[in-house]
Amino acid sequence: MSALTAEQCSDAANLGAVLDAICVPRPCRGRPRKRPTCVRVDRAYGARYYRQQIQQQGIRCVCPERLDAKKSRLSKGRRGGSPPRFDAESYKGRNVVERAINRLKDFRAVATRYEKRGHNFSATVLVATIILWLL
Template sequence: MSRTDLTEKQWCKLEPHLPSNPHHGHVYVEHRHVINGILWRLRTGAPWRDIPPRYGPWQTCYDRFVRWSRSGTWQRLLRVMQAAADEAGLVDWDGAALDATYIKAQRSAVGARKNAASSRKKGAVTDEWLGRSRGGITSKIHLCVDGHGLPLSVLVTAGQCSDAAHVGQVLDAINVPRPGRGRPRKRPSSVRVDRAYGARHYRQQIQARGIRCICPERQDARQNRLRKGRRGGAPPRFDAQAYKGRNVVERAINRLKDFRAVATRYDKRGHNYLAGVTIATMILWLL
């Protein structure tokens, strides 16, 4: 067993929720071998063609990776792992934190063909979440985690996009199913963010969702408030003790970047890169 492979404990948690193997046609490579091959590629950042033969043909690993990405299977598996942890009381909804990080795009990630017909569809991705920033051509991962540093939601955007401008989308992407009947859990009780999210507009977006915002006041906002005197109003409430735990999101980002194909983007297609991030997120829930 390679150190990148699923352990027996992880496989026992994952196996019951995988799609069933077809019993007709050509010889079907078992899910465990294929998933281990995909994880090997995510961990090492190597090209798909370099996947070791013990995991089966590299084409099989790539094909199943893409098909499950398009069918939403990876996202469904992530939801199942989150729901199981929530049912066991392992999710800390009181200590959530949110942040974003740049992802450098390797030169092989640039140059995906654009389909003119599909680009005219409403909501279609035309830039593949690649943009220019100070670091060159980059993407950006926006991440919300619980109090233990386990990801609740992930969003990928182009690298030049503002961190705070997508705070609403990141919070709305939280969707942890409940066992049996009932609506999924979508809101942590509080969220800790840094000063980049400290503008009044972004605070209001968080509070409008019934979430307590724990964020230090920006220096420019404080100076502007003091300059106005009484008209500037009272300073926003800030719990310094609770804010000390915001580093859980930084640690979660570091753990995601242990997957080299996440830390550096090699995928031309945005949906393929997002699938890789989703798989890495799912593995964090399995640890």
């Protein structure tokens, strides 16, 4: 399940809706989990507000520190606090999702979003995903 928004909307502004739509399937029987153990996100989600939103749900946030945040933290000296934890090895797995999204964008209807209605666009993405899976 995913949260579908208008094309011009910011991803970061809809982070709460995306977190609520998460369904992690279990390897055996049972209801899907609503919380993954960790979320690997881009630097755009490195702001304190977004990190707190993710961590309030009990999810570990794996995100490199933004350069402007680091500069601001260092300019405050001791009052700036310590840098947020960052697991570089875990973050390397994020490129798999990025590559999958870029493969989906090879389909013109997905990249340009010709469909006006959300359910039609979701169906287009689903068909493109099935085609990629079959290849």
